[in-house]
Amino acid sequence: MKFQLPLWLYPLAFLFGILIGAAALRYTPDGRINLMLVWLVWAGLPFVGACVSGWMMFRKQQIPWILRFTGLQHWQLDPQVQLKLWLKLHQLWCLTATGVLAAFLALLLFTDLAFGWSSTLVDDPQRIYQLTQLISVHWQAYWPAAVPDLTLIENTRFIRIAPSTADAGNAGDWWPFLLASLLIYNLLPRVLLMLVCLLQLRHRTVTQLSVSAQQNAVSADINCSNPSELQQQSCSAWQDAERVFWEVSKPSADGLVLGLGSWEQDQQQWQMLLKRRPARLVWCVDLRRSPLAEMADRIQQASAQGVQQALQIWEQDLDAPSHARESWKVFAQQHQLIWLEA
Numbered sequence: 001m002k003f004q005l006p007l008w009l010y011p012l013a014f015l016f017g018i019l020i021g022a023a024a025l026r027y028t029p030d031g032r033i034n035l036m037l038v039w040l041v042w043a044g045l046p047f048v049g050a051c052v053s054g055w056m057m058f059r060k061q062q063i064p065w066i067l068r069f070t071g072l073q074h075w076q077l078d079p080q081v082q083l084k085l086w087l088k089l090h091q092l093w094c095l096t097a098t099g100v101l102a103a104f105l106a107l108l109l110f111t112d113l114a115f116g117w118s119s120t121l122v123d124d125p126q127r128i129y130q131l132t133q134l135i136s137v138h139w140q141a142y143w144p145a146a147v148p149d150l151t152l153i154e155n156t157r158f159i160r161i162a163p164s165t166a167d168a169g170n171a172g173d174w175w176p177f178l179l180a181s182l183l184i185y186n187l188l189p190r191v192l193l194m195l196v197c198l199l200q201l202r203h204r205t206v207t208q209l210s211v212s213a214q215q216n217a218v219s220a221d222i223n224c225s226n227p228s229e230l231q232q233q234s235c236s237a238w239q240d241a242e243r244v245f246w247e248v249s250k251p252s253a254d255g256l257v258l259g260l261g262s263w264e265q266d267q268q269q270w271q272m273l274l275k276r277r278p279a280r281l282v283w284c285v286d287l288r289r290s291p292l293a294e295m296a297d298r299i300q301q302a303s304a305q306g307v308q309q310a311l312q313i314w315e316q317d318l319d320a321p322s323h324a325r326e327s328w329k330v331f332a333q334q335h336q337l338i339w340l341e342a
Contacts, residue, residue, distance in 0.1 A: 014102075022107070025103070032158050100182065125150065129149075145176045233340055282340065311328065312340040
């Protein structure tokens, strides 16, 4: 499935980043830039967002929350499309962070930035010093200028009722700390997540090509041995095979029932069945139902693992249209399933 965003969305993300950078560096009426708010918008919240995105990328596959309120419980999520969506999201975020970086560097070059910090809850410079030391642990060894010292923190503390009580001559020395935070906590995590998405997409593509080649080889062998006729066998020859009942409400035999519950539950049970790697599998279907693409996908997944499969009409005496049996025979022939007769 090809997924592509509009091209105008990419420059828009870059411009949005420039606006965020310029807006965050606006001076307050007191003549200072709120350092703590700038760090929160540029590094703190983006880092939390990157962590949440990474967790959602690697968590167990589930139905999106919005579809749980629409009744579309049989909606099937394609992992490859999901990875492409995440990749586009990370690309847009990187462009936004690049826009913030461009605005910051431009204002550093053409304006005189003066930063100050103030907090109602944290008013001890020693605590701010410990916090900045913790934040700067990633670049302390190779960029010491980006690690604020206690003198800088004490001199740039801003008290609204006494704004001129401290010497603010070095108020612009916070810029290396902000620049390092922007690169390490905003831009770098998204670049790493992009690389993870690209590696997983490449792995899935190679896997799909390998599975497709195996399926083509199996199809070629079957077509060469019997190109036009549907293979038929007796049900007694498949008594030891595992059964999968597709949309059969009350089966009279033991087996896995699919197509009646939620997609999430069916997917979990199906994956457990594939992990057992059964040698043979019988699909028991309702004559009144029509073949579905979801069933065909599961048949292909089992074929990729070398599982021999057959199709059996369950409860032969059901009232059904005359063409129903022929439809299922065509379906069985298309997917190289053995047709079982009682």
